[in-house]
Amino acid sequence: MSNTGPPEHRGRDLDDRGEIVEFVTRFYRDIAQDERFHHYFHTLAAVDWHAHTLELTDFWAGMLLGEPEDHRDAGEVIEAHRWLHDADAFDEALFDRWLEILNTTLDDGWAGPMTDTARRRGHGLAWAMAKRLTGHATRRT
Ligand code: HEM
Secondary structure, X not given: OOOOOOOOOOOOOOOOHHHHHHHHHHHHHHHHHOHHHHHHHHHHOOOOHHHHHHHHHHHHHXXXXXXXXXXXXXXXXXXXXXXXXXXXXXXXHHHHHHHHHHHHHHXXXXXXXXXXXXXXXXXXXXXXXXXXXXXXXXXXO
């Protein structure tokens, strides 16, 4: 994938599955390129990006477009990360970076109520994950 300047703003809200695919692609492209995350995705988990993109699209689509029963259980998502935290402890700075990339991806691409929901839910889950895994809350915004 080429990497020339900021991605174009979509000029709309993050409110259908096609936009969520684009969001997940952009978000995890930037996460994967960040040196702080490289280790987790490439060394420890050796993530299959195709499968991971589908899984994350379902996760965000469930949260944004689905009924409450389509939302993944937060505790389950948090626990899916525990082995990574045990292998190489997550800290506050890692969560701050994750949230910074989330904010930039959303700001650069989308605007509207669902975009705000994505930001709020992402922050909420990151906060809960930080608290449960590290015992420290990351900043709530
Ligand atoms: C900030 C540090 C984080 C790191 C380093 C990280 C890294 C990873 C990695 C490496 C995987 C693949 C795990 C595996 O294959 O076993 C994964 C899965 C996943 N991550 Fe994260 N993640 C972080 C935060 C988050 C947050 C805050 C969310 C939610 C908003 C999230 C949502 C997910 C989901 C839904 C999956 C799939 C889980 C499953 O297998 O059920 N991650 N993450």
